[in-house]
Amino acid sequence: MSFVSVSNVWQKYGNRSILERVNVEIDEGEFISIVGASGCGKSTFLRMLLAQERPHKGEISIDGGVTAKEPNRERGVVFQKYSVFPHLSVRENLIAAESFDTAFGRLSGEKRKTAAERADAMLERIGLNHVADQYPASLSGGMQQRLAIGQAMTAKPRILLLDEPFGALDPGTRLQMHDFLLELRDETNMTVFMVTHDLQEGFKLGDRVLVFDKPRWDPHDPGMYGATITYDFDARDGGIPFQLKEDADVSA
Ligand SMILES: Nc1ncnc2c1ncn2[C@@H]1O[C@H](COP(=O)(O)OP(=O)(O)OP(=O)(O)O)[C@@H](O)[C@H]1O
Numbered sequence: 001m002s003f004v005s006v007s008n009v010w011q012k013y014g015n016r017s018i019l020e021r022v023n024v025e026i027d028e029g030e031f032i033s034i035v036g037a038s039g040c041g042k043s044t045f046l047r048m049l050l051a052q053e054r055p056h057k058g059e060i061s062i063d064g065g066v067t068a069k070e071p072n073r074e075r076g077v078v079f080q081k082y083s084v085f086p087h088l089s090v091r092e093n094l095i096a097a098e099s100f101d102t103a104f105g106r107l108s109g110e111k112r113k114t115a116a117e118r119a120d121a122m123l124e125r126i127g128l129n130h131v132a133d134q135y136p137a138s139l140s141g142g143m144q145q146r147l148a149i150g151q152a153m154t155a156k157p158r159i160l161l162l163d164e165p166f167g168a169l170d171p172g173t174r175l176q177m178h179d180f181l182l183e184l185r186d187e188t189n190m191t192v193f194m195v196t197h198d199l200q201e202g203f204k205l206g207d208r209v210l211v212f213d214k215p216r217w218d219p220h221d222p223g224m225y226g227a228t229i230t231y232d233f234d235a236r237d238g239g240i241p242f243q244l245k246e247d248a249d250v251s252a
C-alpha cells in the first residue's frame with residue numbers, strides 16, 4: 001500500500017463544489033509539487049492531508065491510518081500566510097519546534113542545550129543567525145517566511161506540507177532555500193507536498209507535478225463542479241514538458 005493514499009475525495013463548502021474525484025497514490029520519500037489556478041482548492045487539499053478538515057466524501061490515509069490533527073514530529077507545515085509564534089524570539093521559535101514530542105512542550109537541561117545548538121545550526125542554514133534574539137514582527141516578510149520554513153524542517157518531519165513557501169522570497173534567497181530543501185530531503189527521506197505558482201520551481205524540486213483543474217465547467221453555475229488532478233507529470237529529470245512551456249499559464 002502507498003504511504004499516502006487519496007481515494008475518491010470530494011470537498012464542498014455549502015453548495016459550492018471545490019474538489020471532486022481526487023485520486024492519488026504517493027510513495028514515502030516522494031516530492032510532490034502541486035500547481036493550479038488560484039481558488040481551485042490546492043490549500044484545501046493540504047488542509048485535508050493535515051486532517052484540519054474532513055473531505056465531504058472519500059478517504060485519505062497516511063501510512064495506513066488517518067492523520068493526527070495537531071502538527072507533530074511526523075508532520076511539518078508551512079502555511080501560505082506566515083505561521084511563526086509572534087511572542088517568541090527567532091531562536092525560541094526554532095527551539096519550540098523541537099519540543100513537539102516532549103510533555104507540555106517544555107525541554108529541560110541537556111535536551112534544551114542540544115535543542116539550542118540545533119536551533120543555532122538551523123539559524124545558520126536559513127541565514128537568520130544575526131537576528132536570533134529579535135521577534136518575528138521586526139523581520140521582513142521574506143525573513144519571517146524563512147523562519148517558518150526552518151521551524152517546519154527543524155523536527156525533520158516524515159511529511160512536510162508547504163503552501164507557497166517561497167512566494168515572499170527574493171530570487172537569490174529562493175534558490176538558496178531550494179538547495180536547502182533538497183539537502184534536507186536527501187538527509188531525511190521526507191515526503192513533501194509543495195503548492196507553488198511557479199511551474200519551473202515545481203518541476204525543479206518535484207519528483208511529480210500534480211495539476212489541479214476543473215475538467216468540467218458550467219458557465220451558468222461556476223460552483224457546480226470541483227477541480228481534480230488533471231495531470232500527474234513525472235518530473236524526475238527536472239525538465240518542463242514542451243507542452244507545458246507552450247501553455248505555462250496553467251498555474252496562473
Ligand atoms: N472554509 C471555507 N469555507 C468556505 N469556502 C472556502 C473555505 N476555504 C476555502 N474556501 C473556498 O474554496 C476555494 C478553494 O480555496 P483554496 O484556498 O483551497 O484555493 P487555492 O487553490 O489554495 O488558491 P490560491 O492559489 O489562491 O491559494 C476558494 O473559492 C475559497 O474561497
Ligand SMILES: [Mg+2]
Pocket residue numbers: 042043044080163
Ligand atoms: Mg492556497
